[in-house]
Amino acid sequence: METSIFDALALYQAHLIQVNPKSAKTNFDLTITALSRYTLPAWGYAAPRGRKPTKAEKDALESVLKATSVKKLIHGLKDQESVFEAIKVTDDQKYANRSRLKAFIEWLETSGLLTTKKNKVSNRTPKINRGNGSPPLIRNNPRPTPTAYALKPNELSETTIKEVQEFCDFLTKTRYPGRSFDSLKPTTAENYKRRLYRIFGWFVKSGRAAIEDLSLDLLIPKVKIRGSDFESAQEKATQAAEYLDTWLCDFLAFLEERECNAKGMIGAISPINVLIKFQYKSETQDPSFHKIPAMTVIRRYLKDLDSLAKSQGSAFNKTLKMMSLPDVFTKIIHPLRLECRFKESRGVTRTDAAIASSFQRFLAFGLLTFMPPRRQQEWRDCKIGNYCKLTDKPKSLVPGQFIHPLPDESKKDKRHGYLYKDVDGKWYKDTPAESYKTGKSQGHRKLEIPNTVFADEGKTFYDYLEAFLYGYYRDRKGAWISGGQLSYGKEKIIGEWHNLRFSLQPKVDFLFIQCQKGTKFCDTAFANLIKYAANRLSSKALTPHTLRDIYATWFLDQGYSQAQISSLAYAMGHSEAMLRKTYDERSPEQRTRPIKEEMHTIVGDLVNGDRLPVATKKVTVDQLQHDKETLEKLLAILTPEQKAAMGIR
Numbered sequence: 001m002e003t004s005i006f007d008a009l010a011l012y013q014a015h016l017i018q019v020n021p022k023s024a025k026t027n028f029d030l031t032i033t034a035l036s037r038y039t040l041p042a043w044g045y046a047a048p049r050g051r052k053p054t055k056a057e058k059d060a061l062e063s064v065l066k067a068t069s070v071k072k073l074i075h076g077l078k079d080q081e082s083v084f085e086a087i088k089v090t091d092d093q094k095y096a097n098r099s100r101l102k103a104f105i106e107w108l109e110t111s112g113l114l115t116t117k118k119n120k121v122s123n124r125t126p127k128i129n130r131g132n133g134s135p136p137l138i139r140n141n142p143r144p145t146p147t148a149y150a151l152k153p154n155e156l157s158e159t160t161i162k163e164v165q166e167f168c169d170f171l172t173k174t175r176y177p178g179r180s181f182d183s184l185k186p187t188t189a190e191n192y193k194r195r196l197y198r199i200f201g202w203f204v205k206s207g208r209a210a211i212e213d214l215s216l217d218l219l220i221p222k223v224k225i226r227g228s229d230f231e232s233a234q235e236k237a238t239q240a241a242e243y244l245d246t247w248l249c250d251f252l253a254f255l256e257e258r259e260c261n262a263k264g265m266i267g268a269i270s271p272i273n274v275l276i277k278f279q280y281k282s283e284t285q286d287p288s289f290h291k292i293p294a295m296t297v298i299r300r301y302l303k304d305l306d307s308l309a310k311s312q313g314s315a316f317n318k319t320l321k322m323m324s325l326p327d328v329f330t331k332i333i334h335p336l337r338l339e340c341r342f343k344e345s346r347g348v349t350r351t352d353a354a355i356a357s358s359f360q361r362f363l364a365f366g367l368l369t370f371m372p373p374r375r376q377q378e379w380r381d382c383k384i385g386n387y388c389k390l391t392d393k394p395k396s397l398v399p400g401q402f403i404h405p406l407p408d409e410s411k412k413d414k415r416h417g418y419l420y421k422d423v424d425g426k427w428y429k430d431t432p433a434e435s436y437k438t439g440k441s442q443g444h445r446k447l448e449i450p451n452t453v454f455a456d457e458g459k460t461f462y463d464y465l466e467a468f469l470y471g472y473y474r475d476r477k478g479a480w481i482s483g484g485q486l487s488y489g490k491e492k493i494i495g496e497w498h499n500l501r502f503s504l505q506p507k508v509d510f511l512f513i514q515c516q517k518g519t520k521f522c523d524t525a526f527a528n529l530i531k532y533a534a535n536r537l538s539s540k541a542l543t544p545h546t547l548r549d550i551y552a553t554w555f556l557d558q559g560y561s562q563a564q565i566s567s568l569a570y571a572m573g574h575s576e577a578m579l580r581k582t583y584d585e586r587s588p589e590q591r592t593r594p595i596k597e598e599m600h601t602i603v604g605d606l607v608n609g610d611r612l613p614v615a616t617k618k619v620t621v622d623q624l625q626h627d628k629e630t631l632e633k634l635l636a637i638l639t640p641e642q643k644a645a646m647g648i649r
Helices: 005-019 021-036 055-067 070-087 091-110 158-172 186-205 230-257 262-279 293-311 325-338 352-369 376-380 461-470 483-487 523-538 544-557 562-572 576-583 588-607 621-625 628-636 640-645
Strands: 418-421 427-431 445-448 472-474 480-482 496-498
Touching: 005 021, 005 055, 005 070, 005 091, 021 055, 021 091, 070 091, 158 186, 158 262, 186 230, 186 262, 230 262, 230 293, 262 293, 325 352, 325 523, 325 544, 352 376, 352 461, 352 523, 352 544, 376 523, 461 480, 461 483, 480 483, 523 544, 544 562, 544 576, 562 576
Parallel strands: none
Antiparallel strands: 418 427, 427 445, 472 480, 472 496
16 A cells, blocks of 8 residues: 555654654644645645635645655656746745755655655765764763873883783683683683783883883782792782782772773773782682682772772763664664665765775674674674585585585684575574683574565665675666675676675675775774764764663663563573663663553552552463463453453363
8 A cells, every 4th residue: 555645744744853853843834835835736736825724725635645645746846846937936935845845755765655766866875974074973971081001012022922922821721720710702811901001001101110120920929829938928928919909009099080980990900800810820729719818909999899880870971872773773774775875975986895885884783783782792703704615515405596604613713703604595693602702601603694674675684795795786777686696596687797895805704894904893993883883874972882782771661571581682692680780771760660650550549549450460371371270260260251252162
């Protein structure tokens, strides 16, 4: 059934209110005027006679709009121009009414309610503002950016770098002599290393040490306890703990001056905990290191800071980064897909590398939103296979079908996930336990990539993915078909072949690569890929981590069941408790709304003398099937008519 102009106007009015509530009514009224007075007369309908339409004229207009399809507006601007010429309107009236009708038609096209035959609409990107034309970058934290104090690796001596690398090996190697805990992920060790470089920088800039004197012993003096006089060794260990206590106190005071909150300070000193285990690995067999005085000091600080963090508010303005989940799709995802077109808004043909960058942005957002968002590290570190043996082709493949196989187990790096296409025609991400943060608890995962359909252009998410990976044929009007579609025997369009991902000159086998460099994204660069696009399109300081907040917050606020929330948490790669503790960004008003609504009913019943409703526990069909007593009670209170309506005998 075709959409009527009346129904489309109702949706457009809701859109205007969402964009700018203050100007929504004025702009909507002007749109009605542009239609009723300056467009409908070209279709044979009379315009209102007076300055304000009568009730009869309003009713007649509503009937016309309900009976007229939005397709009538394909030539709406041309029809409006004929009315302008017929009634001799002023230039100001022309401009005001043409701009309102044009804005309405453009919204219809963008939302997929109206498809025009104009090539300039279907093959050009929306206006992409960059540089001076883009909105200012929104920062979550309004305070001035503090001066960096971390040292860079090239500023350290070779001896210090070797010490730090040995510390990282202690953390990450599968087996290490004297280590009392399981190996950590390389990304965790890298984070610890970066924080150690900051502490080294503070030691130098505060005048506590020269660069050439930096070492791990300077942070945590190593004391020999085994094979030494107990009292003497204990005294030295206590002195080392007092030294640690002194510089930790000064370092935390320095962080407070920089307006660092308790959470930030916990992160800043977190390497010290494992550094003590590294320094004393040969001096105790107690895995808790409880008898090492330095460990008592760091645990005291971490405990105090954890208590403080629970009472502190967020250092960030949440309104600057949070969006509703539907807004993410309408304000960011949809425009990013339109930006994959091959011509700029002014009609200039874009380079293959520019188009590839747009495809990459859209795919990165799609993989973080079309399925429950995983941690950005998983997609940043995701690889793709570069070759396969022709002799290993599955016999079940039909002519024209293709797969993008996983590398052989012997060739596969288990620290990374791999994107691949299986014999069932679906794309998956192979996710070894070693490749993500919670892999030890959740194990190996095979994540299906959803093939979202985009009805307005007849393409799917797989089309965009395969065009990015393999390239595409594109004709002069902008119609394209991916290399993946060609393999299925689809007829090649008349056009030219364009490489997309390969136009970025990749030097690595990672799915996402930095433009111009051809190298893997670091964590900051990948976060900026998301942040800058979101800021440009929505003026929100949205990051990959924020997307996880948005998903958790939206599903919790919509009242989904505990089973669904638990499933969401598992799909995102963590526990339900972690989802509620870390990612739930609901405001106090949102958290208390369900009980407020319930209290409104209860108080109303009490005030009016009605019987107080008895709270009942919701149970699912599955629970009832396993709870025979409750099921029998439920069946006992049903009337014969109710049982018959439910198909129960």
